[in-house]
Amino acid sequence: MTDLLNAAAIWKRFGDTDVLRGVDLSVREGDCLVVLGPSGSGKSTLLRCLNLLEPIASGSILFKGQEISGLTRGHASAVRQRIGMVFQNFELFAHLTALDNIMLAPTKVLGRPRTEARALALDLLGRVHLPDKADAYPDELSGGQQQRVAIARALAMDPALMLFDEPTSALDPETVGEVLIVMRELAEAGLTSIVVTHELGFARRAANEVVFLDHGKVAHRASSRDFFSSAVPDRVDRFLSRMEA
Amino acid sequence: MSLFSPALFLRYLVSAEFAHAALITLGLSLASLAVGVVIGLLLAVGRETPYRAVHHAVTGYLWLFRGTPVLLQLVFAFNVLPAFGLVMSGFTCAVLALGLNEGAYMAEIMRAGILGVGRGQRLAARALGMDEWRIMVWVVLPQAMRIVIPPIGNQFISMLKVTAIVSVIGVKELLMVAEQDASGTFRYFETLFAAGVYYLVLTTIFMQIQMRIERGFSRRRRIVAVPVAQAAR
Numbered sequence: 001m002t003d004l005l006n007a008a009a010i011w012k013r014f015g016d017t018d019v020l021r022g023v024d025l026s027v028r029e030g031d032c033l034v035v036l037g038p039s040g041s042g043k044s045t046l047l048r049c050l051n052l053l054e055p056i057a058s059g060s061i062l063f064k065g066q067e068i069s070g071l072t073r074g075h076a077s078a079v080r081q082r083i084g085m086v087f088q089n090f091e092l093f094a095h096l097t098a099l100d101n102i103m104l105a106p107t108k109v110l111g112r113p114r115t116e117a118r119a120l121a122l123d124l125l126g127r128v129h130l131p132d133k134a135d136a137y138p139d140e141l142s143g144g145q146q147q148r149v150a151i152a153r154a155l156a157m158d159p160a161l162m163l164f165d166e167p168t169s170a171l172d173p174e175t176v177g178e179v180l181i182v183m184r185e186l187a188e189a190g191l192t193s194i195v196v197t198h199e200l201g202f203a204r205r206a207a208n209e210v211v212f213l214d215h216g217k218v219a220h221r222a223s224s225r226d227f228f229s230s231a232v233p234d235r236v237d238r239f240l241s242r243m244e245a
Numbered sequence: 246m247s248l249f250s251p252a253l254f255l256r257y258l259v260s261a262e263f264a265h266a267a268l269i270t271l272g273l274s275l276a277s278l279a280v281g282v283v284i285g286l287l288l289a290v291g292r293e294t295p296y297r298a299v300h301h302a303v304t305g306y307l308w309l310f311r312g313t314p315v316l317l318q319l320v321f322a323f324n325v326l327p328a329f330g331l332v333m334s335g336f337t338c339a340v341l342a343l344g345l346n347e348g349a350y351m352a353e354i355m356r357a358g359i360l361g362v363g364r365g366q367r368l369a370a371r372a373l374g375m376d377e378w379r380i381m382v383w384v385v386l387p388q389a390m391r392i393v394i395p396p397i398g399n400q401f402i403s404m405l406k407v408t409a410i411v412s413v414i415g416v417k418e419l420l421m422v423a424e425q426d427a428s429g430t431f432r433y434f435e436t437l438f439a440a441g442v443y444y445l446v447l448t449t450i451f452m453q454i455q456m457r458i459e460r461g462f463s464r465r466r467r468i469v470a471v472p473v474a475q476a477a478r
Contacts, residue, residue: 053371074376081374091369095387105373108383150369157373 003062004029004161004192005050010059012042012049012216019045021216022059027161027194027209032187034203034224035196037213038239043196044088046213047163050194051083052076064160081109084154088166090146092138098125098149099134102156110157117156124152128182144175148182155186162186164195180206200243204228212236249434257426257439266422267443273339273411273418274404280344281404282397285351289359290381292352303352310349316410318342323414339411347404354396358389391462398455402448419443 003026012020019042027033035043048054050061052071061069068079092101102121106112112120125131128148138146147167154162164183168176180202187193187206197203203210203224210227212220212235220227220236232240257263291303310318319342323335333341362385370380412421423440427433 051372053368077371077374077376079374080372083372085369085372087365087369087372089365091363091365093366093369093384093388095391104383105370105375108379109374154373 002029002065003027004064005194006062007050008060008062010046010049010061011057012045012054013057014045019216020049020056023213023216023218025194025211025218027192029192030190031192031208032206033194034207034210035194035213036198036200036203036210036239037219041213042216043213044165047085047165047194047196051080051085051163053080053085081105081157082160084157084159084162086147086150086154086162086164086167088169090138090143090150090170092141092146092150092153094138097135097137098130098141098152101138101149102153105153106156120156121152124155125149127155127185128152129178142175143171144178147171147175147179151179151182151186160192162191162193164193164197166196166198168197168199198243200228200240212239249438250432253432254435254438257423257436258442262422262426263419263439263443266417266419266440267447269336269416270405270408270418270443271447273336273343273408273416274401276340277343277347277408278397278401278404280340281347281351281400284345284348285353285355286386288348288352289355292356293359293381307349307352310346315343315346315407316413318346319411319414335411335414335416338414339408339416343404343407343411347400350400351397354393354400355389357396358393359385361392362388394462395455395459398451398458402451402455405447405451406444 006026008024010020010023010025011018023042023046025033025035025046035046037043045054049056052061052068056069059069060067063079063083068076071079092098093104096104099118099121102124103114103117106117106120107114122131122134125134128151130145130148130152133141133145133149136145138149141149151167167183168179171179176199180199183193183195183202184206195202195207207224210222210224211218212227212232214235220233222230222232228240288303288306291299294300319339322333322342323338326333326338366384366388367380370384375383408418409420411418412424415421419440423436427436430436
């Protein structure tokens with residue numbers, strides 16, 4: 001299958017620091033790509049570059065075969081409507097109920113009628129296993145529940161690609177599982193996704209491919225099976241044994 | 246002649262003239278505050294835009310209106326603007342001057358409200374494909390409003406009293422009426438006392454309203470504000 005997204009030689013600078021130093025990365029349609037790496041390796045920055053929340057210094061990003069890097073504001077917004085994102089800290093809109101959080105972008109950006117958006121939102125709440133939380137405000141939900149609403153909110157735009165930025169890092173251990181289950185179900189249903197995470201179990205079970213990022217570069221790239229079974233570079237091996245210790 | 250005549254005080258208090266003046270004070274305050282809120286909002290949003298020209302215009306506005314006395318602005322509007330063909334009634338002139346001045350202070354309040362909405366909220370909205378305008382209208386401002394209601398209440402109460410200065414351009418608000426009546430009868434104690442009672446009644450009513458609104462918001466506690474200093478990073 002063809003690449004849904006293909007990023008080549010991504011270079012990103014913050015001041016004098018080169019955060020990304022020529023990253024190549026691609027994801028095929030229907031695949032789940034997991035990005036692993038130590039903190040500070042540039043994983044989150046990479047995701048933000050891919051959906052144009054951060055401008056890149058150089059490199060190219062092909063989304064559905066179209067170059068999207070360097071697009072101006074309006075065009076970048078249009079691209080982001082097709083690329084969903086889930087954040088470490090959920091970032092649900094604090095003044096809106098779960099249902100209204102999910103309905104906001106479809107109604108205000110796509111101009112969908114409220115009744116239609118409402119039906120879609122309720123359906124999505126079911127898919128993230130929160131059918132009875134439609135009227136709850138974010139501060140009435142647990143972290144795991146907020147993250148699942150955030151996933152539903154991103155799905156409401158019917159994205160071609162989903163980016164998950166350490167979606168379980170801010171969660172209590174007991175709620176991590178409920179979010180990972182939803183993510184696995186989505187991956188199995190064929191949602192194309194790029195997932196930055198430290199959850200090796202998820203990478204093993206849900207990912208098609210794993211990329212290891214270190215110091216702003218791709219240090220290793222392999223299919224999920226090979227990544228965890230065959231020989232990997234020392235640096236990756238050390239990381240994996242530390243994570244599983 | 247006694248120092249204080251309760252009967253005279255009561256007569257002033259219930260007179261149509263004082264009641265009407267109190268209404269003028271109230272109307273003037275509400276109208277000026279409304280103008281101030283709109284201008285303050287525009288200035289605050291203007292400051293957040295990436296356009297440098299807008300930025301400079303906003304800074305210039307704040308510099309001008311906060312750097313000169315509101316009394317000067319009022320007298321200027323009343324006496325100088327007609328020379329440029331802009332003739333307004335005293336009331337309109339007062340609303341214009343007080344409102345424009347209030348806008349400069351309101352801008353800072355609104356800005357604090359906007360900055361009080363976490364950066365992550367905008368990032369999330371941007372990631373959904375919302376443009377900056379929609380983010381402002383549907384995500385930032387609704388949350389900022391909850392932050393700015395207490396300080397706006399304070400501004401209103403202060404505005405009720407500041408309106409007293411428009412007596413200098415002949416608008417018949419409370420203080421003007423009180424002084425005029427006294428200048429004929431020399432019963433300053435009674436007239437000023439009556440005017441003072443009206444001010445107190447008005448401010449008390451609005452403090453109560455403000456308290457109710459704030460309590461309503463804290464009961465629902467929907468707002469997750471971060472300190473301004475932290476958000477501004």
